Amino acid sequence: MTDAADHATAPPRAAPRKNIFRTLEIDTRLLGMIGAFVVLCIVFDLVADGRFLTPRNIFNLTIQTVSVAIMATGMVFVIVTRNIDLSVGSLLAVCSAVMAMMQTVILPDWLGLGLGHPAIWLVSIVVGLVVGTAIGAFQGFLVGYLTIPAFIVTLGGLLVWRNVAWYLTAGQTIGPLDATFMKFGGINGTLGETLSWAAAAIAVAGTIAMILSNRRAKVAHGFPVKPLWAEGLLALIATGAIVGFVAILNAYELPSGRIRRIFELRGEAVPDGFTMAYGLPISVLVLIVIAVVMTVVARRTRLGRYIFATGGNPDAAELSGINTRLLTVKVFAIMGALCALSAVVASARLANHSNDIGTLDELRVIAAAVIGGTALSGGIGTIYGAILGALIMQSLQSGMAMVGVDAPFQNIVVGVVLVLAVLIDIQYRRKTGAK
Incomplete structure (x- = not known):
């Protein structure tokens, strides 16, 4: 009784004071990533005698980041649903090969559309998007409905689709590509x-x-x-x-x-x-549009809510009525479509299709998503974080190349940074209580 009385007469506790970051509701992890990116740029600029932060290098850095960043936005959805896609680099290659053959052989020779015809670039991109979406959906069907682990399905895709691209082009570099198509590469548009x-x-x-x-x-x-x-x-x-x-x-x-x-x-x-x-650059504008669309899908649509709910607890999501199998097909189809868009940007920047296009992109894309805060355990991830992760990785590689670091050591550094990023993320989630 006395305790109750004392509790009733006790002065109210003062509300905890909020710091400016809590007031602004800024993700401290995102703030840390931005800070690390700024420090990275300043260090490279000092070491490279002021050449890193020039308008020319920043321009080149942005167009080099776009292809991986576009695919990283889709990889967020894949990882959030507790899957993985190791085939994105090979899928990019086969979409690039299809679009290159459309522009140089199928449309001009088979359908009689002359070089420079205004429909060539548009038809090629549409066909590439259809191919990428179909392959992604097929892989999603194998994962969702046949319950084959995504790691195995996409590992097989990594081997299959790159060699399909090789057969489509007979192992040759295909070009030059349509002039309008090449505007999506950056420097030419x-x-x-x-x-x-x-x-x-x-x-x-x-x-x-x-x-x-x-x-x-x-x-x-x-x-x-x-x-x-x-x-x-x-x-x-x-x-x-x-x-x-x-x-x-x-x-x-x-x-x-x-x-x-x-x-x-x-x-x-x-x-x-x-x-x-x-x-x-038009390619950067494309990335911005995709980032906005993917963010809206993630935060404002039923599909986005289903994706994060499934990643957080697949069993509970299925019991609540979510068709998790069909959802898996949709997520991989989105990933395939984004690979096709990345193929547009990558091949347009090179002005041709080459056999090694997209090589090791699967590792760069996964690393960008993970560095950007997407949890491999599922349920957590942001679109802007993945794009920032792609920018950090590209800045790291470009800066090391500018100061004369050998390519093998560049890969060593990127690998170490990836492991450290995951370790820091684990410690951050433990400290903040996030799952």
């Missing part, structure tokens, strides 16, 4: 300075609209919301990141010789002091 700023303005407006929409939704459902100053600070940070990124890309100017050739094709002379900027 950019928005230019004006359109890049327009894209930045759209991105800023979309980011602010998303923040306001999330706030209104929380208020409407009675959930706690961040202070207005915190929302404004997040919007300011996002705006600064978008504008800064586009400003760096716009600072990379076309060589004078290329500008001269452009004006010669127009039959004009180059004005004195005239310059042109590359701007935002």
Whole structure:
């Protein structure tokens, strides 16, 4: 009785003070990854005598990251559902081979579409997407309905699809590819300075609209919301990141010789002091669109909820009515479609299809997803984390190549970083109580 009285008269406990990161609801693990990325860039820039953080190198770094980053967004879904896909590099190769043969043999010779026909690039991409999605769905069927372990199915796919690509091209390098198709590779296709700023303005407006929409939704459902100053600070940070990124890309100017050739094709002379900027690569724009779509799927759709529920507890998900077998087919089909899109970017950047395209990409993609925080035990993963993981890996390899590190030692470093990233992630989850 006395205890109850004492409890009733005791002064209320003060609410625990929140630090700025809790107030902003920022994932501290993501913040740590960004910090590690920044430190990595600064170190490489110092060692490389200021050559790493130049607009030219940042431009090249972004277009080199796109192919792996696109596949890493799909690998998040695969790993979250407690599966693995070792065939993504080979699947990229077979999709690249199909699209290359469509552009150089099937459409021009069999269907009579001349070189440069406006339908060639579009038909080739559609066929590549169909092939990639079909192969992914087939592998998902073997895993989901025939209950063959994903490791075995995709290990077989790693061996099968790359050699199918070899037979499709008779082991030859196929090119040159369609000029419009090659614009998806990066260097041959950019928005230019004006359109890049327009894209930045759209991105800023979309980011602010998303923040306001999330706030209104929380208020409407009675959930706690961040202070207005915190929302404004997040919007300011996002705006600064978008504008800064586009400003760096716009600072990379076309060589004078290329500008001269452009004006010669127009039959004009180059004005004195005239310059042109590359701007935002189309391939990076494709990655941004895919990242937004995959994030919306993960957070706002029934499919996304089913994927994470299945990864968290497959038995409970099945008992709750989720068709986990069909879900597995869908996840692998999405992975196949993203491999086809990556094949577009990779082959367009090289301007041809080669037999070694996508070699070891399966390891890079899995590493990017894991470094980005996707738990191999399933149920946990983010799209933005996988993209950041791909960027960190590419920065690490590019920086080591720039300072003259041998390729074998580069692979050793990447392997060590992967193991350390998993170890740090395990320790972080134990400390925070996350599963």
